[in-house]
Amino acid sequence: MCILGDGHGGDPHGESPPEIYERITDAFYALDEDWQFTYVNKRAEDIIRRSAAEVLGESIWEAFPEARDSVVWEKYHEAMETQEPVDFELYYEPLDVWAEVNAYPSETSLSVYFHDISERIEREQQLRRYQRIIETVNDGVYAVDPEGRFTMVNDAYAELFGYDREELLGEHVSKIVSDEIAEAAQEIEAAQVAGEREAPSLEAEIETADGETVVAEATFALLSDENGAYERIGVVRDVTERKEYERRLKEQCERYRRFVEAVPVAIVTCDANGRIVFANEAAAEQSGMGGDLVGTSALELVHADDRDEVADRLHRVLERREAVPPTEIRLETGDGVTCHAITTGVPITNEDEPAGQFVLTDITERKRYEQQLNETVTELEASNERLDSFASMLAHELRNPLNVAEIYLQQIEDDSTAADRVSDALDRIEGMIDVLLMLAKGSDAVSKGQALALADIATDAWEMLDTRAASLDVETTRVVRADENQIRHLLENVFENALEHGGEGVTVRVGDLPSGFYVEDDGPGITADERDDVFEADYSTEEGLGLGLTFVARLADAYGWDCEATESEAGGARFEFTGVAFADEE
Structure with missing residues (x-):
């Protein structure tokens, strides 16, 4: 230039x-x-x-x-x-x-x-790009000349068989593969040159430099030079894990086949026309048709009233290729007996053709049990209605003599104190009747109530009792939402328990908890192993049955409160009521 x-x-x-x-x-x-x-x-x-x-x-x-x-x-x-x-x-x-x-x-x-x-x-960049691809792919890539010597190997190929790249370049392929495999590769190359094969592959077990065995799959291509000679290019993939997976899959398929045959649940496979192509032993027994199920239309096994629904489910599985959720159907057995089953279905392929697999769980015995259970529930509901009627009649019968007592009470003139006591007792009985009716009807009978100062209700309940030398200490300012009569009777029963078991001069305290309130005394208390029993109706004390605390527990439960017996700081009994709805927090 x-x-x-x-x-x-x-x-x-x-x-x-x-x-x-x-x-x-x-x-x-x-x-x-x-x-x-x-x-x-x-x-x-x-x-x-x-x-x-x-x-x-x-x-x-x-x-x-x-x-x-x-x-x-x-x-x-x-x-x-x-x-x-x-x-x-x-x-x-x-x-x-x-x-x-x-x-x-x-x-x-x-x-x-x-x-x-x-x-x-651009060509250089393309070349570098191809080189990077070859070096970064996980598959091994190599090239051999017509004499079968390596002219190029990537790192993945060398590492697959446990060598360095420099150890392989210029070496004959027999360093890696056996003579038998090398001959098979040459035959494939000859077939490619003759145009008989386009993208052949070869799978073989190869021993690595470390003596381990890998299963490799090689795909071949030919690259010709200007002299007409061919260089063989190979892409090698380690398929050891895949072959092991295929082996395990084969074993799992065999286990699945045995499971399907042995499971006590009916399993059938239907072709695209809804005809049974497979049925396990349980399906044959459930249908009552023995080994005659294959080739039968699945709808022939279904109760006439359920066939339209089952036909729609078959269409969804076989035509629309949708899985259908479990549903209950009736089947007609070969001897004309109706049985009940829960069935579900999923689309599958059978011999490369669309098909559906259906599982039928026999629930005939369960349906009988449910019928018996429903009959029992009906009887219990009738019994509860009779109990509710009895409670109403008891309240009615008690109110009649109470009304008479109130009439005669009005005629007492000489002893006003006695008259007041009798009047208070009658009022308590009247309130108790209302509470008993509420408990007989359950929590549904609990009214929303009104906002009540807990301190006032506790004081009123205390004054209704013969407290003698006992004392009440009220340390609460909370306002509860409840029925006044019901909450007063609850506190009266707790106070009566303290007066009965706490001894003369017992002190009873009412105080606040974060989600409720407590009532405690400084009496002898309740032993730890008896605290869960004191609320039971059949729990006995020296004086008789502890029905008062049973009433307390049931009334608290009707309000949705939790009631727990524990120990006060003074060692006496302590009853904690939690989950209480406070009107001052609304």
Whole structure:
């Protein structure tokens, strides 16, 4: 390549510089000492996409301002300063061009020739990309020459068989595979050359450098050179785990087959037409048809009233390929007996054809049990109604003599104190009747009640009792929402328990808990092993049955409260009521 440094002069043959420049096959332009274009040949015009007329006399830095921030600025100034040629590769983004540039300086000019190397760069990048792919894939990749020697192996191939890459390059394939496998590969190669096979594969057990055995699957391709010789390319994959998985899968299929045959639940497979192609022993027994199920329409086993529904479920599984949820159907056995079953179905394939698998669980005995249970529930409901009626009649019968007592009470004039006591007792009995009726009807009979100051109710309940030398200490400001009569009777029974078992001079205290309140005394208390029993109706004390605390527990339960017996700080009995609805927190 002839480079004319200052862009002037001629040659001995009489050709002018422009004529010489145009004969240069590379793109060429010349710059003066002010970086202005003095010449641009046709090839350069094509690459820079500007005509000579557009750039001649213009500074390169003004014509192409992006070049100021590129290696061009640095290299051109280096050439002019050192008066030494420079060469470099450049990607010029505005033109989307890769170029190889050679710049030759003189004292007053810079001659630049360059050529477009975009295709070469693209091929190199593509090659590097393929190399990276080969090096990063998990599969082993190799190439062998016609003599069967390795010309290329990637790291994955070398590592698969326990070698370094350098140990394999140039070695014969027999270093890796047996003669038998090598012969099989050569036969495959010959078939490929003859056009008999396009993408053949070979599976074999291969011993690694460490003496272990791997199952490898190789796929082959041929690459011919300019002399017509073929190089075999192989992609090798370790399928040891896959083969082990296939072995386990085969074993699992066998176990599943045996399970299906042995399970006491009916399992049938239907083809796309709804005919049974498989039925286990349980299905044959449940249908009463023995081994005659295969080939039978599944609908023939279904009760006539349920066939439309089952036909729709078959359509969803077999046609729409949907799994259907469990549902209850009736079946007709071979001897005309109706039985009940829960059935579900899922779409499957059978011999590469769409099919459905259905599981039928016989619930005939369960249905009989449910019927018996429903009859028992009905009897219990009738019994509860009789109990409720009895409680109402008892309350009615008690109220009659109470009404008579109240009439005669009004006629007592001599002893007003006695009259008050009798009147209070009658009021308590009247309130107790209301509470008993509520307990007989359950929590549904509990009214929303009203906002009640717990301290006032406790004081009222205490004053209704014969407290003698005992004392009450009320330490609560909470407001509960309850029926006044019911909550007062609850507290009366707790107080009576303290008065009965706490001894003379017992002190009873009512206080707050984070979610309720407590009632405690300083009496002898309740032993730990008896605290869960004191609320039972058959719990006995020295004085008789402890029905008062049974009443307390049931009334608390009707309100949704938790009631627990424990020990007070003084060692006495303590009853904690939690889960209480406070009106002052609403």
